[in-house]
Amino acid sequence: MKTHVVKNNCNPEWDENLTLSIKDVKTPIHLNVYDKDTFSGDDRMGEADIDLKPYVECLQMELNKLIQQRNGFSIKRIQPDETNCLAEESNCIWQDGNIIQEMVLRLKNVETGELYVEIEWIDVIGCKGLSQVEL
Template identity: 35%
Template sequence: RCFPSPSRVHLFYSCCSFFSSFLSPAACLTVDECQPISSVPSLAAEGAAGGQEELRALSSSLILGGGYMAHAVGTLKVLVVRGKRLVIRDFTSSDPYVVVRLGDQTLKTKVINSCLNPVWNEELTFSVTEPIGILKLEVFDRDTFKPDDKMGNAHVNLQPIVSASRLRRALRLSTGETKLRNVAPDRDNCLLTESFITFVDGEIVQDVRLRLCDVESGEVELKLRWVDNPPQAPCKNVDAI
């Protein structure tokens, strides 16, 4: 019977130690339990060709987080549709654009010149990891000779759309259109109207109208689309390797 080489056993235990650190809420990421990104190339060099392929497949399903690899639970597509009744920041108008942030990811739309009711229709894509964060947006007026002026801000709690995705899996929905839940405006969110979360042909969709805060007037319309990431393959046992 053939036995695995020590280098391949090392690769196997490094893989399983990484995932076991996420199974316990109290677990701490240490050098022994979770290999930092800088050590991954040396591990791959030690392993055989098969081990390198397994490591590449593992890395493709992970994103960077704080110097370590963190599993992405889903992809959030944010369609920034339009703004309405935005404030004047230049002489008679504004040149607005939107900055959207999720964790340490920051994306922005194009600038619409001289318009208080801009239509962007621009999609921004974010990777989402646990814990689920808050989607934040700010509207700015583009200036040439001075810092860009603020035109208001808003935020969206992503827990409802993530919960709706779990409900979709529990109901085993795969096709058609099903309303999963609704989110009402309250003092803790920036919603202007009730927001509905719907399953539509494989995606979870939420239409959102947001009231801009810290400004005299203005609103922004978004369409959120949530796509679950495929589940990770479990670590292979030593015999399989």
């Protein structure tokens, strides 16, 4: 999937919602960031992976315990380490009956660069959902 191009900006903000079909929650989502060149090939500006396992663990918690929580309740905190691309602590948060994970990802293979990403699980009719998932 691709986002739209943000022109003439060294600190672009996309503010887009993308819906991905996930076949295996054990496989990270791989993001590539490119610039857009008019007369030559686009340059890779970095890459990052989103580890879904901590988020899926939160989704598999007992929903009846979470329903009683207030919006903004932090369900789980994930610390940056050598196995993830987190630039800072990430939180899985209870928000309006859903669990979201907010994260700042440090881009790899580049001097500097970060992405702010928020993920939320959406069940799609006709898909297995998380009932069959083992981590």
